[in-house]
Amino acid sequence: MTRMTLGKALNAGLRRALDANPKVMLCGEDIGKLGGVFRITEGLQKDFGEGRVIDSPLAESGIVGTAVGLAMRGYRPVVEIQFDGFVYPAYDQIVCQVAKLHNRSRGRITMPMVIRLPFGGGIGAVEHHSESPEAYFSHTAGLKVVSCSNPNDAYWMIQQAVASDDPVIFCEPKRRYHEKGDVDEESTPMPLHQAKVVRPGRDATLLTYGPMVKTCLDAALAAEDEGRDLEVIDLRTLSPLDMATVATSVEKTGRVVTVHEASVNLGLGAELAARITEQCFYNLEAPVLRVGGFDTPYPASRMEEAFLPDLDRILDAVDRSLAY
Amino acid sequence: MPCAAGTGGSVTRAPGVDPAARTRVREDVAMSEHSGSQGGAGDPGDLVQLLTPEGVRVDHPDFSFGGSDEQVAGYLRDMMMTRRIDAEATALQRQGELGLWASCLGQEAAQIGSGRSLKQQDVAFPSYREHGVAWCRGVPPLQLLAMFRGTDLGGWDPHEKNFFLYSIIIGSQTLHATGYAMGMEADGVVGNDDPDRDAAVISYFGDGATSQGDVNEAFVFSASYQAPVVFFCQNNQWAISEPSERQSRIPLYRRASGFGFPGVRVDGNDVLAVRAVTEWALDRARSGQGPTLIEAYTYRMGAHTTSDDPTKYRMAAELEHWRLKDPIERVRAYLQRSGGIDDDWLAAVNAEADALAKDLRSGCLALPDPDPVASFGWVYEEQTPYLAEQQARYAEYVASFEGEH
Numbered sequence: 001m002t003r004m005t006l007g008k009a010l011n012a013g014l015r016r017a018l019d020a021n022p023k024v025m026l027c028g029e030d031i032g033k034l035g036g037v038f039r040i041t042e043g044l045q046k047d048f049g050e051g052r053v054i055d056s057p058l059a060e061s062g063i064v065g066t067a068v069g070l071a072m073r074g075y076r077p078v079v080e081i082q083f084d085g086f087v088y089p090a091y092d093q094i095v096c097q098v099a100k101l102h103n104r105s106r107g108r109i110t111m112p113m114v115i116r117l118p119f120g121g122g123i124g125a126v127e128h129h130s131e132s133p134e135a136y137f138s139h140t141a142g143l144k145v146v147s148c149s150n151p152n153d154a155y156w157m158i159q160q161a162v163a164s165d166d167p168v169i170f171c172e173p174k175r176r177y178h179e180k181g182d183v184d185e186e187s188t189p190m191p192l193h194q195a196k197v198v199r200p201g202r203d204a205t206l207l208t209y210g211p212m213v214k215t216c217l218d219a220a221l222a223a224e225d226e227g228r229d230l231e232v233i234d235l236r237t238l239s240p241l242d243m244a245t246v247a248t249s250v251e252k253t254g255r256v257v258t259v260h261e262a263s264v265n266l267g268l269g270a271e272l273a274a275r276i277t278e279q280c281f282y283n284l285e286a287p288v289l290r291v292g293g294f295d296t297p298y299p300a301s302r303m304e305e306a307f308l309p310d311l312d313r314i315l316d317a318v319d320r321s322l323a324y
Numbered sequence: 325m326p327c328a329a330g331t332g333g334s335v336t337r338a339p340g341v342d343p344a345a346r347t348r349v350r351e352d353v354a355m356s357e358h359s360g361s362q363g364g365a366g367d368p369g370d371l372v373q374l375l376t377p378e379g380v381r382v383d384h385p386d387f388s389f390g391g392s393d394e395q396v397a398g399y400l401r402d403m404m405m406t407r408r409i410d411a412e413a414t415a416l417q418r419q420g421e422l423g424l425w426a427s428c429l430g431q432e433a434a435q436i437g438s439g440r441s442l443k444q445q446d447v448a449f450p451s452y453r454e455h456g457v458a459w460c461r462g463v464p465p466l467q468l469l470a471m472f473r474g475t476d477l478g479g480w481d482p483h484e485k486n487f488f489l490y491s492i493i494i495g496s497q498t499l500h501a502t503g504y505a506m507g508m509e510a511d512g513v514v515g516n517d518d519p520d521r522d523a524a525v526i527s528y529f530g531d532g533a534t535s536q537g538d539v540n541e542a543f544v545f546s547a548s549y550q551a552p553v554v555f556f557c558q559n560n561q562w563a564i565s566e567p568s569e570r571q572s573r574i575p576l577y578r579r580a581s582g583f584g585f586p587g588v589r590v591d592g593n594d595v596l597a598v599r600a601v602t603e604w605a606l607d608r609a610r611s612g613q614g615p616t617l618i619e620a621y622t623y624r625m626g627a628h629t630t631s632d633d634p635t636k637y638r639m640a641a642e643l644e645h646w647r648l649k650d651p652i653e654r655v656r657a658y659l660q661r662s663g664g665i666d667d668d669w670l671a672a673v674n675a676e677a678d679a680l681a682k683d684l685r686s687g688c689l690a691l692p693d694p695d696p697v698a699s700f701g702w703v704y705e706e707q708t709p710y711l712a713e714q715q716a717r718y719a720e721y722v723a724s725f726e727g728e729h
Contacts, residue, residue, distance in 0.1 A: 025510075051510055056545075057541070057544050057545055057548055059537075059541040059544060059545075061499065061537060061538055061541055062499055062502075062538070062541030062542065062544065062545050064499075065496065065498075065499025065500060065502075065503065065538055065541065065542070066499050066500075066502050066503030066506060066542075066545050067503060068499065068500045068503055069499065069500040069501060069502060069503020069504035069505070069506065069507065070503045070504070070506060070507045071503075072482075072488065072500060072503070072504050072507075073503070073504045073507025073508065073511070074507065075507050075510070077503075089537070092493060092496070092538075093496065093499065093538075096493050096496065097493070097496055097500070100477075101489075102702060102703070102704065102705060103477065103702045103703050104477035104478045104489060105477075105478045105481075105482060105489060105702075106476070106478065106702050107701075107702050107705070108478075108481050108482060108483060109482060109483075109489075110705050112705075141703050142703055142704070144704070144708075164706070165705035165706060166704045166705050166706055193708070240708035240709060240710045240711070241710065243710070244709075
């Protein structure tokens, strides 16, 4: 058991993935000498060489498109997109190529690629540095999408994503990079595409992932004072969703609030609400409520605290759910 | 050597270039911005040519073709077979048996000349019109039809043929080619002075694609990493209805110098010149000297696809002009004069082509429709429970109609 930040845990996980398989290659902007703008790849080029940890020209479509070619050649590229808002130049390559090549080749081409995406806000950044584009990718058949929320998951999930023979969009909660936690480097991790109940409770379920897991846990703690016992589920896997874990919780609590930073309209919460309604209709005591970013472009940073779900907005939704 | 990066040099004009080939230079291209004859993308400018449209072999200071007439006859057969496949596929579309067909009529020399320059270990990344290259790579023509009939999204095993799937998003494949070439470099199969092992990648695209970001990014990445890739641009003068001048104010091959690697313009209707130039570029790549841009100056004699109507945007006279430069006719004329082939040879190849077309037609009609229930199976390498459930429900739904009519 080692205590480290989420960022360091990703670094350690990537190091182990590079060690485990010589076909693993890291590509991205500034990931070499600098170690990435968030230092997630710090020291890796020094130890694994410029042939395996590659500083790319500043062109996201080029980074992902060449990674497609590397994957076709038998490599397992791990691509870093510097910030969430920079992924869009690569959107065509991700959606039209990365996601589809396995299908259109009837399985003859595999795309064991990881696209690392520091996502979400709360760091006081300028425009295009705080977005939550996970729903775009979750909507796309052929991609798998996951998000870690704590150092232990970061350490293991990045290795599992690299080991996956399917392409994985790996959403990293950038505002949690510096938060510390225990990492168990020995015991077997849970499967990548499985959600986790991070706090059991009876009265209502908070469904969340990535940076909002901590916020939801804080909200659940505050709710204790009001005598409310909230269950918190860290979804971890956004596509595919682990509906078994979700349904078990809904059967118990009958009330659900989904929480994410992304805008609510057609976000993950919408899909969760639909699937819960289909699968758990008779267990529901209230409609599934959604808390998320407003359906506005991500705001200037001095008002991001208003835009992002916080403890109060989450508990307000819990109140409304319990009022049914 | 030709147009080495940074030297500002260019391929010396070969003797025998038909001055009439410049008929499409448009007045509105600002010629004054460029020196000499190098106008817009539609200006043939300096062109490597080894066989004139009249079928006369000519010399070039930098490039030569040393093969036998038997080899040339092989290329002629390749081109004739490609044209016959193309004609049959066009007919199949007209008869409603294919949803679409992208004809390569007129581009046979560019495709066969480059395709026959590839070694077994080289890998090709086509656009969607490279039926001649597919032929060279041993892809059964029937497998090309599957995508256009709508029975498959791909059609062949790209790893087995070293010929990746057709790519419809314009220019996207140039990045895949570059990444694949970077992988070859990492695998140590470049620059070993081992002709049986050293390998390279060739990526095909058109004049329209040169405007795409992906193509320009592929140029940047390949130059930066000195990746063993040959960019083979078939400038067929038209991107659907847009003339190549809409894509570029300078001849396309000259783009390469801005990225730091050589560019060569070759007569794309001259199979011998294309063969010579492509072999040179592939050798450069295999030996670790990095990328090359080849602009094969050719002409799309047919429509963009069977859905297109070129009479709306180009003159019939232009087509007639290019018909005189036909890539097949000049080789036939040369070989018949040299005695490399005779009428019997031509009759035999024509009969062979007709037989192939007949098989292609019957094979096309017999292509099985895809199974909707099975279609869930290739989305992921590791199937998700959600998709498995969707598949099972759909199978159940389909089964519920069994026995009904």
